Amino acid sequence: MTSSTPPAALPGNPYGQNGDPYAGQHGQYAPQNHPHEAQQQQQQQHQAPQPHPRSAGGRLDDLHAITQRIAANVERVLVGKPEVVRTALVALLAEGHLLVEDVPGVGKTSLAKALARSIDCSVSRIQFTPDLLPSDVTGVSIFNRQTNEFEFRPGPVFANIVVGDEINRASPKTQSALLECMEEHQVTVDANTYDLHSPFMVIATQNPIEMEGTYALPEAQRDRFTARVSIGYPDPQAELAMVDEHAGHDVFATLRPVSDADQVRAMIETVRAVQIAQEVRRYAVELVSATRRLSEIRIGASPRSTLHLVRAARAQAALSGRDFVVPDDLHVVAIPVLAHRLVLTPEAQASRRSPAELVRGLIQRVPVPQAAPEMGAQWSVRR
Numbered sequence: 001m002t003s004s005t006p007p008a009a010l011p012g013n014p015y016g017q018n019g020d021p022y023a024g025q026h027g028q029y030a031p032q033n034h035p036h037e038a039q040q041q042q043q044q045q046h047q048a049p050q051p052h053p054r055s056a057g058g059r060l061d062d063l064h065a066i067t068q069r070i071a072a073n074v075e076r077v078l079v080g081k082p083e084v085v086r087t088a089l090v091a092l093l094a095e096g097h098l099l100v101e102d103v104p105g106v107g108k109t110s111l112a113k114a115l116a117r118s119i120d121c122s123v124s125r126i127q128f129t130p131d132l133l134p135s136d137v138t139g140v141s142i143f144n145r146q147t148n149e150f151e152f153r154p155g156p157v158f159a160n161i162v163v164g165d166e167i168n169r170a171s172p173k174t175q176s177a178l179l180e181c182m183e184e185h186q187v188t189v190d191a192n193t194y195d196l197h198s199p200f201m202v203i204a205t206q207n208p209i210e211m212e213g214t215y216a217l218p219e220a221q222r223d224r225f226t227a228r229v230s231i232g233y234p235d236p237q238a239e240l241a242m243v244d245e246h247a248g249h250d251v252f253a254t255l256r257p258v259s260d261a262d263q264v265r266a267m268i269e270t271v272r273a274v275q276i277a278q279e280v281r282r283y284a285v286e287l288v289s290a291t292r293r294l295s296e297i298r299i300g301a302s303p304r305s306t307l308h309l310v311r312a313a314r315a316q317a318a319l320s321g322r323d324f325v326v327p328d329d330l331h332v333v334a335i336p337v338l339a340h341r342l343v344l345t346p347e348a349q350a351s352r353r354s355p356a357e358l359v360r361g362l363i364q365r366v367p368v369p370q371a372a373p374e375m376g377a378q379w380s381v382r383r
């Protein structure tokens with residue numbers, strides 16, 4: 001975000017409307033790079049107001065308040081990492097899945113557990129090990145001698161939030177059982193198909209692949225994750241706060257839910273209704289397709305990642321209190337959404353280039369959409 005005036009009521013909040021230069025600026029302050037907004041505004045002014053039980057603004061206010069509570073709750077557990085918590089919320093609201101990748105002991109599992117607890121949804125946790133079978137994830141059909149029929153015993157994937165811990169310790173076969181569920185939101189066992197819960201989010205943690213006893217997640221499987229975050233070490237101040245907070249007691253013992261599945265479903269609906277203008281959509285496509293033309297990259301980002309990028313940008317816009325996406329939203333989510341899908345050439349690896357740095361370069365180089373010429377003076381709405 002380009003500006004971040006901390007709101008008075010909620011100090012240090014990185015999510016709120018007050019930190020967003022575009023928030024609430026539908027009319028005279030619509031950003032000049034986004035002609036659609038001025039157009040929409042003009043159209044809205046000429047239409048009679050539609051009766052609706054909850055206005056877009058009202059729903060965004062609800063979303064803002066609820067996500068603030070969730071973020072504050074999670075940050076009680078994961079100290080000093082507000083950006084990581086925001087990305088987790090983006091993935092949740094974008095109906096996506098989150099991959100948390102980092103070295104041991106930086107709070108990966110804690111993040112997943114704290115988010116799950118905060119939204120009071122059904123949660124299951126799978127500790128991936130090399131001997132875990134696909135049916136240990138999806139469930140299994142068991143023959144019932146009394147009824148002479150097979151009965152399906154659902155596996156741990158039948159929950160709203162599935163915490164897949166150390167996913168890269170499982171065999172590829174078991175990993176792919178989970179990843180199919182993620183893509184299709186359903187499970188097929190013995191020719192019967194069962195729908196998974198809604199909302200459904202997998203938060204998988206993994207240690208970097210070079211660590212002992214791990215199987216790398218293949219590219220096709222990484223592509224199923226909307227976003228990847230690395231948590232990183234806390235700064236000394238946050239680490240000290242963690243010691244103060246965590247040393248005396250188990251912080252999870254006092255962590256209470258601050259939302260529920262109905263609220264999460266409503267927030268997801270609000271995010272789905274966030275507008276994204278044609279020019280901004282085109283810009284998203286351009287950013288993604290530019291990854292495929294980079295000489296440092298062997299495999300660029302997929303069309304699936306374009307969909308994920310747009311959904312994540314919608315969630316980011318809603319978290320910033322807007323019902324329309326601006327290019328900045330794409331910029332904020334581009335690295336978590338795209339970087340983990342890019343496969344570098346051996347030369348780029350040897351020269352220690354990083355996918356995140358390449359995405360950052362594209363954000364700087366790919367032209368940001370300008371006002372459409374046909375809109376002329378209509379769009380010359382400036383601050």
Ligand SMILES: Nc1ncnc2c1ncn2[C@@H]1O[C@H](COP(=O)(O)OP(=O)(O)OP(=O)(O)O)[C@@H](O)[C@H]1O
Pocket residue numbers: 077078079080081102103104105106107108109110111205207234242246
């Ligand atoms: N930034 C942080 N804020 C608060 N607590 C933290 C932070 N980083 C680590 N911890 C604490 O360190 C401990 C280990 O965290 P956790 O088990 O979540 O790590 P992990 O990344 O999942 O490790 P592993 O890779 O070994 O599974 C927990 O008690 C957790 O609360």
Ligand SMILES: [Mg+2]
Pocket residue numbers: 108109110165166205
């Ligand atoms: Mg862990």
